Amino acid sequence: MTNLEVASKQSGGKYSIGLALPLAEKLAEHLHHRLPGTQVQIVGSLRRGKALVSDVDILAGCPDGSKVAQALADFSGIDLHARETDRIAGYLPHRIPFEIILVQPREFACHLLTSTGSKAHRNRIMKGLETAPPTSFQNETQLYQYLDMAYIPPELREDRGEIEAAREKRLPELVELRDIKGDLHVHSNWSDGFENLIVLAEAARLRGYEYMAITDHSQSLPSTGGLNPERLSMQARVIDGLNRQQPGLRLLRGIEVDILKDGSLNLSDADLEQLDVVIASIHSHFRLDRKEQTRRLLRVIENPHVDIIGHLTGRMLNKRSGYELDLERILQAAAQHHKVLEINSHPSRLDIDEDVARRAVSLGIKIAVNSDAHHQGEMDLLRYGIFNARRGWVEAADVINTWSLKEVLDYFRS
């Protein structure tokens, strides 16, 4: 099996959420516009925020197929190939299969639950609903209430303990995008990012952030224009100057320091000490054996200058799985040394994944949901990291970039 097949199989799909979700949102908005007053919602694994999906499912509270087909006709790049009484199917741009499920408006809430899935979650929930007429619910909250459960957010609906937690009213208070107060992993044109610090600061301000860490690459990655100690101090002075000129947003002096083959870093302790945030990441030697790769990362975790481990497992969705690692040992060490683990929000990474994130927070490890933006527009990729965090049962309190600047800096210093 190729890596691509492995990644698809492991994640149960093949289209990145970063590709599928914007198209699905465009399609849903188009239907809203063309069919005013009709309930339209994205459902299926996309609503559950999965990293990879096999198709786009949309629920429409309109049983009249010809009306919906007509509304779809001028959606650019669409290819309709099947129309039945209760569904319309076809392809979106990039040949992503889609299906629009047509239902009676009064049964919308019930279908919302069944079409969102997952199958395992749905099967257990539907057992309790067998005698209730499908028209009895206005929304999903009422449905869960009828079963004496708290509302279960779609990202948790995988039958991984959420039903029991909902019954016992102990569901996690999942982190939301609006909780985020800053981004702790952003590249500028000092290395391989596209914009200068002023443009990036403006982009952060636009997003309502209180802080943003500038974390360019370090010198061992010359292809990225990685910073040597001289340029790093120069950049730190520019950042200090910008902070003096522009109150309201604090730019943090950071680095994404490259982890060398033996687990050492390619900047000195003195260089790292002057920074507010140190992210350490692996960008080479992906194929070390399990023992060596684990030892390499343990050495990084034990380094007192390191605050955050970037994209820990190195997986690239649809491309390669993560390195050979004793993950449990790494997590135990990260908990012991109070290292923050990143959820890298780039839709091709989403690293650490939901399972590792869930295990990490259960050990008391803090998470940073970062964009790793190389372009200001990529700062919005954070929403995919939030989906990933929510699927891992991560609460706002577990995510350090929902904290105030003072709390973040105190945590790094302690």
Ligand SMILES: [Zn+2]
């Ligand atoms: Zn990186």
Ligand SMILES: [Zn+2]
């Ligand atoms: Zn980066």
